Amino acid sequence: MPAASAAPTVELRAIELATQGPDALLRFELVLRNDAGVPLEAVRPVVVLGSAGPTLAREIASFHASAPTMNAAAQFDLAPGEARRLTGELTLPGTAMHVSEVAGRAMIVPVVLVDLRWRSGLSVRADGAAFLVGTGTEEASRLGPIWVDRTGQRFTRIAARRFVPEAQS
Template identity: 35%
Template sequence: MHEGKYLPGLIVAFAALPAHAQQASPTPTPPPPTITTIPAIIPERFSIGPPNQTPTPVPVPTPTPTAAPAATPTPRVTAPVQRPPAPQATQAIAAPTPSPTVIATPVPDMVPPKPQVIASPLPAPVPTEQSSPLLWALLGAGATASAGFAGWLLLRRRRAIEEVPAPVVVAPAAPPSPPPQLPPTRGVTPARVTPPVSAEPFEIIFQPLRIEIGTQEIVIDLELLIANTSGTGADGVRVSAAAISASPRQDAVLAAFQGQSQFAEMAGPFDLPAGEGGRLPLQLRLARDTLHVVDLGGRPMFVPIVAIDLRWRAGLSIRRHAASFMLGGAGPSGKPAPIWLDRGQPRGPFVASRYTPSA
């Protein structure tokens, strides 16, 4: 009867011991394997010894305090050995009978298994001892690989830094030296810059149209293009023109024509504002007996010259402008060629060039 009452309490007490032993198994000390194998021995111990046995196991508790510090130097193992027997056995036995004999019975039941289990093989620590070197080997290999990878990255970074070309430092260009300054001159005033003024107040373009040789005279048809380039308007412009033959006295004849007081007006008067121009057709006649004929290689020829005289009113004064042109057939060089008198009527085209009398 008493055996049936104590059986649940003892099973609970011994069942707690394997749990604590499994938690302390990682330590390399021998006590953990002793605790793990206790559940296999508890049924045999419980069936052999009844709760009311003789107090022969009383002297056994003496090795319990000695074995506890020797077997478990660490505080982890001693704690689970003292916890389960005292509270669990007291609660289970105190329920049916408060006698002190019940409290002493569980203590010898728990202590004797320890010397019997020490000789048994220890399966639990074997995998722990075998796995620890493997774990440390794996950790060492990982650390070695990490160190090697870090060294490779560092070496690669150093090579990349060494391969970067150093920036080329360009020396700043020296500032250009200022041009040498000339010493100031005393007593010299700079000349005023005046805008260019046209040398002639009028621009005249001479265009010969026809030259006809008659028995009594030479007829010349021409056209004048007159433009006012003086910058001021010209009022009452009058035009006079005369045809002469080139000769050794041609400059004197031209000067006499342009300086005469009697002005043979041929066109006008008309006003010509500044910057404007006009077209004026003219026809001149030259008496054949006044020609200066030159015999060149047995052939007669002459060169006509046309003198132009312009007069206009500028305020209260009369101003004058003269120009002379030599005309003829178009020569090889673009200059006027002489007019031959033995070839009949000359044929164009005709050209003219400006003639300037010698001083």
């Protein structure tokens, strides 16, 4: 019986976010790395863009529950020690944004949701991650907001931070 495989390491780099009309467009780079000692077969990533709101943890759980029915990128294998870099663009429709107002200005906190499925022996394994995107740099202690009160804005000094929902008590 093959050894159980660990989940791929997931890293997200936000490259640019732009507002276009009521929508937002994020250019990103996703790196999936197999740090396990066994191959990960038929890796299928699904990546979507949302925005943080009061029910974010529930929305993340719902996304992972429905991700197997979504269109995944082409599947691929990851050998032990191998990494795969995926680039892409995601659109967040204005009608799907959770907009907050701060000091009279409209802002959002974009969230990139990643769901991964892969084969391990006769099983299909799953894992996922969520990343908050905001203004700032990788070294900054906090991310700033993405203002959406004016169309045609481009944010190039942006970064992504892994989001881990707080434990429910």
